[in-house]
Amino acid sequence: MKPKILVSRQVFPEVLDRLQADFEVDYHDVDAPLSPEQLAARLADKVGAITMLSDRIDASVLGQAPHLKAVCNVAVGYNNFDVPAITAAGVMATNTPGVLNDTTADTAWSLILSSGRRVVGADRWVREGQWKGWKFQDAWLGQDIHHATLGILGMGRIGQAVARRALGFDMQVIYHNRTRLDDEQEKACHARWVSKEDLLKESDFLVALLPYSPQTHHAIGAAELALMKPSAHLINIARGGVVDDQALIEALKTQRIAGAGLDVFENEPALNPGFLGLDNVTLTPHIGSSTRKTRLAMAMLAADNLVAALSGQRPPCLINPEVFKLAD
Numbered sequence: 001m002k003p004k005i006l007v008s009r010q011v012f013p014e015v016l017d018r019l020q021a022d023f024e025v026d027y028h029d030v031d032a033p034l035s036p037e038q039l040a041a042r043l044a045d046k047v048g049a050i051t052m053l054s055d056r057i058d059a060s061v062l063g064q065a066p067h068l069k070a071v072c073n074v075a076v077g078y079n080n081f082d083v084p085a086i087t088a089a090g091v092m093a094t095n096t097p098g099v100l101n102d103t104t105a106d107t108a109w110s111l112i113l114s115s116g117r118r119v120v121g122a123d124r125w126v127r128e129g130q131w132k133g134w135k136f137q138d139a140w141l142g143q144d145i146h147h148a149t150l151g152i153l154g155m156g157r158i159g160q161a162v163a164r165r166a167l168g169f170d171m172q173v174i175y176h177n178r179t180r181l182d183d184e185q186e187k188a189c190h191a192r193w194v195s196k197e198d199l200l201k202e203s204d205f206l207v208a209l210l211p212y213s214p215q216t217h218h219a220i221g222a223a224e225l226a227l228m229k230p231s232a233h234l235i236n237i238a239r240g241g242v243v244d245d246q247a248l249i250e251a252l253k254t255q256r257i258a259g260a261g262l263d264v265f266e267n268e269p270a271l272n273p274g275f276l277g278l279d280n281v282t283l284t285p286h287i288g289s290s291t292r293k294t295r296l297a298m299a300m301l302a303a304d305n306l307v308a309a310l311s312g313q314r315p316p317c318l319i320n321p322e323v324f325k326l327a328d
Helices: 013-020 036-043 083-088 101-117 118-128 157-169 182-190 196-202 222-227 244-254 292-310 321-327
Strands: 005-006 025-028 048-051 070-073 092-094 149-153 171-176 191-194 203-210 233-236 259-262 281-283
Touching: 005 157, 013 025, 013 118, 013 182, 025 191, 036 149, 048 222, 048 292, 070 149, 070 292, 083 092, 092 259, 101 157, 101 182, 101 233, 101 281, 149 157, 149 196, 157 182, 182 191, 191 244, 196 292, 222 244
Parallel strands: 005 025, 005 048, 048 070, 070 092, 149 171, 149 203, 171 191, 203 233, 233 259, 259 281
Antiparallel strands: none
């Protein structure tokens, strides 16, 4: 008999075909999450799972899944995983880094351009029939992206991809990271390391790219927003919770900063309603990696991770290598 696995969310047919060649697949063929109770029940007899960010894997779930050997997230982030609990249970955990860098960087730039040039508000204004003629001084004045200062908070692979794109706009790129890039990486990105305080003060467009953790919760809150230029724009394509949404709403209402472009939110999809009445914020529904090519590559990489884990090989994107070492 083939090993039993769970695919917790609707995936592309190519991915399902790949998995069914090796496993007996319990497939949740719906593009909506299982409840925690449903997830635990369906993992009870499984040795592996393909999971999504909406699937919380913690001690309570693991306690009901005694046969589980691997959980493979279709995402770079894994704040839905209680990694210490997963590791203590002897379960391998994986993610899908790398394959979405460029697509997510493109999304950051779509938000930079939209926020800086007020694209969404202008589009809505035209659709509402309010455009009565061309104006010079009061025609949806935005801000130049070219020659501006781009700040990046969290200079990992996606941050570096965002930075490289700034060269075409002749921007100055500054960044803050817990670990500074080496000289070669900084040259490739045309980027300069600065303190977090200087990053906040100098950036015209600040892109948040920190992974979410208790340490990065509200890394940008009221105090940080108060340091930013009144003409600055904040772009968040990291995770909800990295930015204090309520503090940001107040900053946008009072024009403490000029605008924001957000792809992620606290408590998503339960959007803070304070954003909805603002015309200086662009809102997108967590679509940073959302192209067919990239989402397919992510799901296939998760499948690769699971096949490796359940065949005694080290998964290519293993988060907790100590489990594999113990098994070996």
